[in-house]
Amino acid sequence: MKLEDAKQKFIQIWGTVGVEWGINRTMAQVHGLLLTREEALSTEEVMEALGVSRGNANMNLRELVNWGLVSRETKAGDRKEYFIAEKDIWEVAQRIVAERRKRELDPLMKMLEQLQNDTTIAQGQNKEAQSFKKLISDIHTLGKKSSNLLDLVLRLDQSTFFKPLMSFLKK
Amino acid sequence: MKLEDAKQKFIQIWGTVGVEWGINRTMAQVHGLLLTREEALSTEEVMEALGVSRGNANMNLRELVNWGLVSRETKAGDRKEYFIAEKDIWEVAQRIVAERRKRELDPLMKMLEQLQNDTTIAQGQNKEAQSFKKLISDIHTLGKKSSNLLDLVLRLDQSTFFKPLMSFLKK
DNA sequence: TTATACTTTCAATATATTCTGAAAGTTCAG
DNA sequence: CTGAACTTTCAGAATATATTGAAAGTATAA
Numbered sequence: 001m002k003l004e005d006a007k008q009k010f011i012q013i014w015g016t017v018g019v020e021w022g023i024n025r026t027m028a029q030v031h032g033l034l035l036t037r038e039e040a041l042s043t044e045e046v047m048e049a050l051g052v053s054r055g056n057a058n059m060n061l062r063e064l065v066n067w068g069l070v071s072r073e074t075k076a077g078d079r080k081e082y083f084i085a086e087k088d089i090w091e092v093a094q095r096i097v098a099e100r101r102k103r104e105l106d107p108l109m110k111m112l113e114q115l116q117n118d119t120t121i122a123q124g125q126n127k128e129a130q131s132f133k134k135l136i137s138d139i140h141t142l143g144k145k146s147s148n149l150l151d152l153v154l155r156l157d158q159s160t161f162f163k164p165l166m167s168f169l170k171k
Numbered sequence: 172m173k174l175e176d177a178k179q180k181f182i183q184i185w186g187t188v189g190v191e192w193g194i195n196r197t198m199a200q201v202h203g204l205l206l207t208r209e210e211a212l213s214t215e216e217v218m219e220a221l222g223v224s225r226g227n228a229n230m231n232l233r234e235l236v237n238w239g240l241v242s243r244e245t246k247a248g249d250r251k252e253y254f255i256a257e258k259d260i261w262e263v264a265q266r267i268v269a270e271r272r273k274r275e276l277d278p279l280m281k282m283l284e285q286l287q288n289d290t291t292i293a294q295g296q297n298k299e300a301q302s303f304k305k306l307i308s309d310i311h312t313l314g315k316k317s318s319n320l321l322d323l324v325l326r327l328d329q330s331t332f333f334k335p336l337m338s339f340l341k342k
Numbered sequence: 343t344t345a346t347a348c349t350t351t352c353a354a355t356a357t358a359t360t361c362t363g364a365a366a367g368t369t370c371a372g
Numbered sequence: 373c374t375g376a377a378c379t380t381t382c383a384g385a386a387t388a389t390a391t392t393g394a395a396a397g398t399a400t401a402a
Contacts, residue, residue, distance in 0.1 A: 001289040003300050009289075010307065013282045020275045022193035024360070035306060038299070043379080053362045058380065079370075079377055089309040093317075104191045111184050118172040118180075128209070129174050135206055136181065138260040145332060146264075153320070161316060195390070214349080224392045229350065250347055250400070 007036040011050075026052055027060040031069055031085060040073045040082030068095045090158040101150055105143060112140045178207040182221075197223055198231040202240055202256060211244045211253030239266045261329035272321055276314060283311045 001009075011032040018028020033049055034041060041049070046057045061083050064070035069092060073082040086092055116136055119129075153161070172180075182203040189199020204220055205212060212220070218228045232254050235241035240263060244253040257263055287307055290300075324332070 003290075003303060006286060006290045007303060009286060010303075013279070013286070017275070017279050020193065022191065026360080036303060038302060054379085055363065055381075056361050059361090062380090081379080087306070089306070089313050093313055104188070108184070108188050115177060115180060115184070119174075119177045131209060132174060132178060132181075132207060135258070135260070142260050142264055149324070197390075225349085226351075226393065227391050230391090233350090252349080 010036060024060070026050070026056055027063055030057070030060045031064055034064075034070055034083060034085035035087065037085075040084035042080045042082050044080075046083070067099050088158070090161065094154050097150060097154060101147065105147055105150075109140065109143050109147070112136055112143070116140065181207060195231070197221070197227055198234055201228070201231045202235055205235075205241055205254060205256035206258065208256075211255035213251045213253050215251075217254070238270050259329070261332065265325055268321060269325060272318065276318055276321075280311065280314050280318070283307055283314070287311065 011029050014032030014035070015025045015029040018031070019025050021028075029050055030046055033046065043054065043057050043061065046052070046061065047054060050057070061070065064083075064085075065072060068086070070083050070085050073084055074080075075082060086095070116133070119133055119136065182200050185203030185206070186196045186200040189202070190196050192199075200221055201217055204217065214225065214228050214232065217223075217232065218225060221228070232241065235254075235256075236243060239257070241254050241256050244255055245251075246253060257266070287304070290304055290307065
């Protein structure tokens with residue numbers, strides 16, 4: 001398999017993975033494309049390589065920059081902007097996890113707390129109300145624990161994670 | 172806030188969370204509904220409570236059963252099937268994590284391995300090919316480590332996870 | 343076996359998401 | 373300024389996903 005074909009295949013795989021993770025396909029493909037390139041690419045080059053429109057390329061590049069997965073570069077004597085992906089895959093994973101926690105887990109916790117307040121004030125002590133409160137509380141606790149676990153993992157540095165320092169992770 | 176309103180709000184929240192996680196809204200709402208009910212509900216009751224069609228209710232209940240989040244029940248002298256959710260939230264989380272790993276992470280690893288083979292055979296030793304191989308290998312390694320970490324977490328029992336036994340997770 | 347009670351399927355429809363591309367906006371060299 | 377080079381926006385079109393509901397399928401009691 002030629003190198004270009006392999007890169008192309010990787011971009012497709014990355015796009016599919018993105019969709020499974022609830023990220024849009026083009027955004028993941030643009031990310032995949034930039035991961036395979038050492039040099040920064042212009043919007044034009046991304047459009048060309050993936051066959052997408054200017055608007056689409058622009059929007060997804062911006063979103064990748066927002067996620068901290070891609071950064072903008074400029075070249076002297078050139079007005080274009082160029083885009084380059086963070087290549088350290090541990091850094092990439094950390095940013096994705098951090099971003100998703102911020103967007104998904106944190107708001108859920110807030111909503112559960114709100115619901116806990118609303119429910120605590122007005123409920124009687126009947127069995128049905130009790131078990132509903134337990135449900136909310138259990139989910140909240142699990143969310144908090146998961147969040148703490150993510151913190152722990154994010155605080156590990158790459159070498160700690162990659163080298164089998166924790167015996168748990170060996171094999 | 173009345174208990175019924177609070178339950179209703181919880182179902183909406185759960186639906187929204189589901190969508191963010193890439194699960195369809197109705198499936199998450201049905202799950203939310205069943206989590207709030209001690210007794211098993213029939214398809215009719217789910218249709219009624221959420222205002223969805225028979226086909227939709229049927230399909231999403233089946234999918235929840237596939238995920239192991241809901242089980243079927245029958246009552247003596249009654250031909251209907253009833254559905255009841257697993258209430259142990261730790262069990263719920265384990266099943267969701269296990270299912271997503273099976274559907275998302277495992278296939279990704281397979282595809283990366285395939286790509287590694289394809290690439291190793293034919294590539295030269297130029298710098299570009301080297302860094303592409305490193306990219307694939309880094310992603311593969313990270314995936315493997317993540318998978319091992321998930322295994323560890325799934326092997327913990329609830330009390331280990333919920334009680335602050337691991338000093339890491341305290342606070 | 344037949345009628346009834348129930349479950350499942352799936353083509354048509356509705357809804358939600360993503361993409362396009364031309365126009366408007368911005369920046370900057372000259 | 374002015375215009376060329378570039379970026380951003382956004383209404384409409386295309387695509388993908390979810391839902392409906394009637395018809396077909398299945399199981400059981402009598």
